Amino acid sequence: MTNCLLASTSTVFGGSYLDYLFDSLRELYKETDEILFIPYARPTGISHDTYTDIAQEGFRNIGKKIVGIHTFRDPIEAIKNSEGIFTGGGNSFVLINALYQFGLIPKMKEVITNGVPYLGTSAGSNIAGLNIKTTNDMPIVYPPKFEALGIIPFNINPHYLDPNPSSKHKGETRETRIKEFHEFNTTPVIGLREGSWIRIQNNEITLKGGNLSARIFEKDGKPYELPVESSLNFF
Amino acid sequence: MTNCLLASTSTVFGGSYLDYLFDSLRELYKETDEILFIPYARPTGISHDTYTDIAQEGFRNIGKKIVGIHTFRDPIEAIKNSEGIFTGGGNSFVLINALYQFGLIPKMKEVITNGVPYLGTSAGSNIAGLNIKTTNDMPIVYPPKFEALGIIPFNINPHYLDPNPSSKHKGETRETRIKEFHEFNTTPVIGLREGSWIRIQNNEITLKGGNLSARIFEKDGKPYELPVESSLNFF
Numbered sequence: 001m002t003n004c005l006l007a008s009t010s011t012v013f014g015g016s017y018l019d020y021l022f023d024s025l026r027e028l029y030k031e032t033d034e035i036l037f038i039p040y041a042r043p044t045g046i047s048h049d050t051y052t053d054i055a056q057e058g059f060r061n062i063g064k065k066i067v068g069i070h071t072f073r074d075p076i077e078a079i080k081n082s083e084g085i086f087t088g089g090g091n092s093f094v095l096i097n098a099l100y101q102f103g104l105i106p107k108m109k110e111v112i113t114n115g116v117p118y119l120g121t122s123a124g125s126n127i128a129g130l131n132i133k134t135t136n137d138m139p140i141v142y143p144p145k146f147e148a149l150g151i152i153p154f155n156i157n158p159h160y161l162d163p164n165p166s167s168k169h170k171g172e173t174r175e176t177r178i179k180e181f182h183e184f185n186t187t188p189v190i191g192l193r194e195g196s197w198i199r200i201q202n203n204e205i206t207l208k209g210g211n212l213s214a215r216i217f218e219k220d221g222k223p224y225e226l227p228v229e230s231s232l233n234f235f
Numbered sequence: 236m237t238n239c240l241l242a243s244t245s246t247v248f249g250g251s252y253l254d255y256l257f258d259s260l261r262e263l264y265k266e267t268d269e270i271l272f273i274p275y276a277r278p279t280g281i282s283h284d285t286y287t288d289i290a291q292e293g294f295r296n297i298g299k300k301i302v303g304i305h306t307f308r309d310p311i312e313a314i315k316n317s318e319g320i321f322t323g324g325g326n327s328f329v330l331i332n333a334l335y336q337f338g339l340i341p342k343m344k345e346v347i348t349n350g351v352p353y354l355g356t357s358a359g360s361n362i363a364g365l366n367i368k369t370t371n372d373m374p375i376v377y378p379p380k381f382e383a384l385g386i387i388p389f390n391i392n393p394h395y396l397d398p399n400p401s402s403k404h405k406g407e408t409r410e411t412r413i414k415e416f417h418e419f420n421t422t423p424v425i426g427l428r429e430g431s432w433i434r435i436q437n438n439e440i441t442l443k444g445g446n447l448s449a450r451i452f453e454k455d456g457k458p459y460e461l462p463v464e465s466s467l468n469f470f
Contacts (some may be wrong), residue, residue, distance in 0.1 A: 009406075135373070137407070171394035
């Protein structure tokens, strides 16, 4: 029943907020007029109100109303009554910390697996995985756990970046970081490039977006490319 | 009494392991023959033994013996009896998790502030700050706390990278990440470029390394550059 779109990024280079996803969002939210927005990830530290205004600006283009979850007295009730949910990007630690603080994880998981359409971008996609251990974000707050919604049976690494062969920088590449993850964890990781997304519908999990492949990392395996439109049901 | 060298990276572009630091390490460890090596950060997931061999290779050039802390039955005793300590880079979460697991934080802090010479590179420098909340690493394990040694009254961001104006990538820049950190924390952050280090000696904290400036981030302030050889005692 799950009906999700998990995007690597909200905005692609040269585009405006969510514009490359408008067609897909019309379909995702075809039976939804009002979308509950979760602004907790606070990109660049902006307020919940400001972030909700940005989301509303984006969704105005496809005629949808956005309501911020922070405007409800009881956020668990807001999740329970929602006809559609969107979690925006920002900092995954701040986001998951807020979800734990308000006790939202079980109810979100329940309504999403029962079919309430869900959009995640960046950190909002990261939390659909088993945990946030493959985020790129800085750990600026200490959340009670790293476990996340587990809507999909793997982890996403959003904004996946290929190593730059001409770089003089000695910090770890993204591939090295995910390799280190697999020294301590068995969860497969999908390196999702900007412009890619994962669509979950009718029990099918499919890689979508332009002609972009995704990079797949499994414990003890060599990373490999999976072409767009491939199924991700094999995990 | 603290006598530390906290380097952004172990290796600069085009160089070999630690080579740009040899002169400074001869001075740091001038009264130390045997250095206790802490290999817990396990870069790319290598074993404690392999990592200790790499450290020994580097230190052979200046005639020092390296002993891995993992070879001691009682690592707290090993810290207590050490005449010099070196914590290598890798993953800061894995590193701090091991330090908590073995209960090493209080004893390390005690001996380092009592004058046992300490070298940190990358993650090993990160843990000298108040906490690991400004690491660049992936949170591949969940440590019991983010608090670190607090040898210095601020945080380091190692491998500091300036924003690339020609980048088409939409992930957060390092500056944006540190700005987000300051939405939730008041600790000043030193963006330490590769080739820079911080020297702490005779109660003086000084920025060192080539002609590189460091980027200073303070809550509610505009980031600015601090030239090499500047004092960092103002925090």
